[in-house]
Amino acid sequence: MSDKAPNENVIEVEDLRVDFPTEHGLVHAVAGVSFSVKRGRVLAIVGESGSGKSVTAFSILRLIQPPGYIAGGSIKLFSQKEPPIDITSLKEDDDLLYHLRGGLVSMIFQEPMTALCPVYTVGNQICEAIHLHKDVTKKEAERIAVDMLDRVGIPKPEIRLRQYPHEFSGGMRQRVVVAMALVCMPEVLIADEPTTALDVTIQAQVLTLIKDLRKELGGSVIFITHDIGVVAQIADDVIVMNQGKILESGSVRQVLKSPVHPYTRGLLAAIPSLSQRGSRLPTIDSIPGARDIDLTVPLHTLSDGRRVALPTEKIPATTT
Amino acid sequence: MTASDTKPLLRVQNLCKFFPVHAKGIRRKVIDEVRAVDHVTFDIQPGETLGLVGESGSGKTTCARTILRALSPTAGRVHFQSEDGEVELSSLSEHALKPLRQQMQMIFQDPFSSLNPRMTVGGIVEEPLLIHGIGTPAERREKAADILRKVDLLPEHRERYPHAFSGGQRQRIGIARALILRPRFIVCDEAVSALDVSVQAQVINLLMDLQEEFHLTYLFVAHDLGVVRHICDRIAVMRNGKLVEMKKTEELFSNPEHPYTQRLLSAIPNPDPDIPLRPILEASEEEELAEAKL
Ligand SMILES: Nc1ncnc2c1ncn2[C@@H]1O[C@H](COP(=O)(O)OP(=O)(O)OP(=O)(O)O)[C@@H](O)[C@H]1O
Ligand SMILES: Nc1ncnc2c1ncn2[C@@H]1O[C@H](COP(=O)(O)OP(=O)(O)OP(=O)(O)O)[C@@H](O)[C@H]1O
Ligand SMILES: [Mg+2]
Ligand SMILES: [Mg+2]
Numbered sequence: 001m002s003d004k005a006p007n008e009n010v011i012e013v014e015d016l017r018v019d020f021p022t023e024h025g026l027v028h029a030v031a032g033v034s035f036s037v038k039r040g041r042v043l044a045i046v047g048e049s050g051s052g053k054s055v056t057a058f059s060i061l062r063l064i065q066p067p068g069y070i071a072g073g074s075i076k077l078f079s080q081k082e083p084p085i086d087i088t089s090l091k092e093d094d095d096l097l098y099h100l101r102g103g104l105v106s107m108i109f110q111e112p113m114t115a116l117c118p119v120y121t122v123g124n125q126i127c128e129a130i131h132l133h134k135d136v137t138k139k140e141a142e143r144i145a146v147d148m149l150d151r152v153g154i155p156k157p158e159i160r161l162r163q164y165p166h167e168f169s170g171g172m173r174q175r176v177v178v179a180m181a182l183v184c185m186p187e188v189l190i191a192d193e194p195t196t197a198l199d200v201t202i203q204a205q206v207l208t209l210i211k212d213l214r215k216e217l218g219g220s221v222i223f224i225t226h227d228i229g230v231v232a233q234i235a236d237d238v239i240v241m242n243q244g245k246i247l248e249s250g251s252v253r254q255v256l257k258s259p260v261h262p263y264t265r266g267l268l269a270a271i272p273s274l275s276q277r278g279s280r281l282p283t284i285d286s287i288p289g290a291r292d293i294d295l296t297v298p299l300h301t302l303s304d305g306r307r308v309a310l311p312t313e314k315i316p317a318t319t320t
Numbered sequence: 321m322t323a324s325d326t327k328p329l330l331r332v333q334n335l336c337k338f339f340p341v342h343a344k345g346i347r348r349k350v351i352d353e354v355r356a357v358d359h360v361t362f363d364i365q366p367g368e369t370l371g372l373v374g375e376s377g378s379g380k381t382t383c384a385r386t387i388l389r390a391l392s393p394t395a396g397r398v399h400f401q402s403e404d405g406e407v408e409l410s411s412l413s414e415h416a417l418k419p420l421r422q423q424m425q426m427i428f429q430d431p432f433s434s435l436n437p438r439m440t441v442g443g444i445v446e447e448p449l450l451i452h453g454i455g456t457p458a459e460r461r462e463k464a465a466d467i468l469r470k471v472d473l474l475p476e477h478r479e480r481y482p483h484a485f486s487g488g489q490r491q492r493i494g495i496a497r498a499l500i501l502r503p504r505f506i507v508c509d510e511a512v513s514a515l516d517v518s519v520q521a522q523v524i525n526l527l528m529d530l531q532e533e534f535h536l537t538y539l540f541v542a543h544d545l546g547v548v549r550h551i552c553d554r555i556a557v558m559r560n561g562k563l564v565e566m567k568k569t570e571e572l573f574s575n576p577e578h579p580y581t582q583r584l585l586s587a588i589p590n591p592d593p594d595i596p597l598r599p600i601l602e603a604s605e606e607e608e609l610a611e612a613k614l
Contacts, residue, residue, distance in 0.1 A: 047516075048516045048517075048518045048519065049486045049489075049515070049516045049519060050486050169376055169377050171376035171377070172376070172377075196513065198376065198543070199374070199375045199376045199543035200543060200544075200545060200584060200587040200588055200589075201375055201583060201584060201587045201599065202375065202376060203587065203589075204586075204587035204589070204597060204599035205599070207589070207597065208597075208599065226515075226516035226517055226520075227517075227544075227589070228517065228591040229546065229588065229589035229590055229591045230589050231591075232589060232590060232591045232592055232593040232595075233589040233590070233593070233596070233597045235593075252593045253593055253594075256591065256592070256593055257592070257593070257594075266518070267517060267518065268591070270517040270518050270520070270521035271517055271546065271591055272521075272524070272546045272547050272549065272550035272551075277549065277550055277569070277570075278528075278550070278551070280525050280528065280529075281521035281524055281525055281550070282521065283518060283521045283522050283525065284518040284521075
C-alpha cells in the first residue's frame with residue numbers, strides 16, 4: 001500500500017476511559033489515559049495490582065468483557081500494511097477487528113492456560129496460528145513451529161509438538177504461548193506479565209527472544225510487568241499507572257533513574273536490593289508523598305519530554 | 321540454653337522422590353522414573369530462612385511437598401523438631417502426622433487454584449482452626465479477622481469469594497490461612513511471585529515480622545533471586561532433582577561456584593537500565609561435566 005503511516009507512532013491512545021458497572025457503582029478501571037507506542041520500540045506499563053494495566057491492554061484489542069465497556073476516548077492503529085484503523089469505533093463484527101486481533105496485534109495473556117486448548121496438541125495449535133497468517137505448506141508450518149519452540153527454550157521440540165498442554169510444566173506452557181504470539185509476526189505484541197511465571201534463566205531467554213524478534217521484524221511491544229528489573233532490560237519507554245491514570249511517563253532512563261513523581265520513587269524503593277538485605281523493605285506507603293495522589297492533576301509535559309501528573313509547583317526545578 | 325535449642329529444626333537426609341513413568345496401554349507398565357528429588361540433604365536451623373532456587377522443573381515444589389509429607393518419599397529421612405521433641409516424618413502414619421501438620425504449613429505457588437472458590441474468604445481462613453478443632457466459632461472469627469488485618473485485607477473482605485480478589489489479594493488470603501495455626505515451620509512456594517512490588521514488599525515485611533514475632537523458620541522456594549537474596553540466610557540451588565550448591569546468601573552471590581549457579585545469577589535482570597543483561601544462556605561444557613559426575 002502506498003500511503004505510508006503518517007507518523008512514527010504505531011498506536012495512539014487518547015483519553016481512554018473504561019468503566020465496569022458493579023453492585024457498588026461504576027468502577028473507572030481506566031480513567032482518561034493518553035499515550036502512544038512508537039514504531040520499533042518497547043513500551044512498558046508498570047503499576048500496582050488493579051491499576052488498570054491489563055484493562056488498558058485489553059482495550060487495544062477490544063477485548064473488554066461485558067458488562068465493562070469503553071466509555072470514552074480513542075485508540076488508533078497506524079499499521080504499515082493498512083490505512084489507519086480507529087479501533088474504538090470498529091463494529092463488533094467488522095472484519096478489521098479479526099484482522100487486528102489475529103495478525104496486526106497479538107497478545108500474550110497473564111494466565112497462559114486460557115490461551116491453550118486442552119484437546120489439541122501444542123503443535124496443532126501453533127501450526128493453526130501460522131496458517132492463519134501465512135500461506136505455507138503443512139510441512140513448512142511445522143518447521144516454523146519447531147524453530148519457534150526451540151527459540152523459546154523447549155527441549156526436543158519435534159517430540160514436544162505432539163504433546164498436549166497438560167503434559168507441559170507451567171513455565172513450558174507459558175513459553176508455548178509466547179511462541180504462538182511470535183509466529184504471527186505481529187506489528188504490535190502486547191505481553192501481559194509474560195515472564196512472571198518463568199524462572200530467571202528462561203525469562204532471560206524469552207526477553208532476549210522478544211528483543212531479537214523486534215529487531216528482526218521491527219515490530220513494537222507493549223510490555224506489562226511488575227518486575228522493574230525486566231522493565232530496565234527490555235523497555236525503551238515506561239508508563240507508570242495508578243488507579244486508572246498515568247502518573248508519570250518517559251524514557252526508561254528518565255523514569256527509572258530520576259523519577260519525578262513520589263509514587264514512582266515509592267515503587268522503585270520497594271524493590272529488594274543488595275544494600276537493604278534482611279532489613280524491612282520500604283513500601284510505597286512509607287515513602288513521603290507517594291500516596292498523596294491527586295487524580296485530578298493533569299499530566300504536565302516537562303522540557304525533557306517526560307510527563308508527570310504533579311501540580312507545577314511540586315515539580316523539582318531541575319527537571320522543568 | 322538446652323541442647324535441643326541448638327538442634328536444627330529440620331534435618332533432611334538423602335530425601336528421594338521418584339515418579340513412575342507409565343507405558344501407554346491398559347496395563348500401564350512402569351517403564352521409567354522421573355527423579356524429581358534425588359538424594360537431597362540439608363538442615364534448617366530454628367529461626368532461619370533457607371532459600372531453595374533452581375529452574376522450572378528442577379524439583380523444588382516436589383522437595384517441599386515431600387518434606388511436609390504431602391507426598392510420600394521414595395527414600396530418605398526428615399527429622400523435625402516438633403513442640404514435643406524430635407520426630408521422623410517420613411515414617412509416620414497419617415494419623416500420627418495430623419497434630420504435627422499444625423506446626424508445618426505451606427503457602428502455595430498458585431493463588432488462583434489453591435483457594436476453594438465456593439467458600440468465603442472468612443471461611444477459607446478459619447477452616448484450618450475448624451479442622452484442628454480449635455476455639456469457639458466466635459474465637460475463630462476473631463482470629464481470622466486478626467490475621468486478615470495482618471495481611472492487609474479489610475474486615476469486609478471476609479464475606480467475599482476468592483474470585484472477587486486480585487492475584488495479590490488472593491496470595492495474601494493464602495498466607496493468612498497458613499499463619500492462622502501459628503506454625504513453627506513454613507514452606508513458602510513462590511509465595512510472592514505473583515505480587516506486584518508494592519504488595520510484595522508488604523508481604524516480605526510481613527513474613528519477616530512474623531518470623532521475628534513467632535520465631536518462625538522458613539523454607540523459601542522462589543525463582544526471584546532478588547527476593548531470595550533479600551530474605552534468606554542461606555540458599556540451596558537445585559538442578560535436576562539434586563542440590564548442586566548451598567551457601568550463605570552473600571557468599572553464593574559473591575562467589576557462585578557451580579556453573580549452573582553462575583548461569584542462574586547471570587540471568588537476573590538489573591533494575592538499572594545501564595547495566596545490561598548478559599545471560600549465559602547455554603549450559604557450558606564444564607556444567608555438563610559437573611552434572612555427569614553427580
Ligand atoms: N470484570 C471486571 N468487573 C469489575 N471490575 C473489574 C473487572 N475487570 C477489572 N476490573 C477492575 O478494573 C481495575 C483494573 O484492573 P486490571 O486488571 O487492569 O489491573 P492490573 O493493573 O492489570 O492489575 P494486576 O497487576 O493485578 O494484573 C481493577 O480495580 C479491577 O478491580
Ligand atoms: N505428580 C507428578 N507425576 C509425575 N511427575 C511429576 C509430578 N509432579 C512433578 N513431576 C515432575 O517432577 C519434576 C519436578 O517438578 P516440580 O514441580 O517439583 O518442579 P519445580 O522445581 O517446583 O518447578 P517450577 O519452578 O516450575 O514450579 C518435573 O519434571 C515434573 O514434571
Ligand atoms: Mg493485569
Ligand atoms: Mg514449583
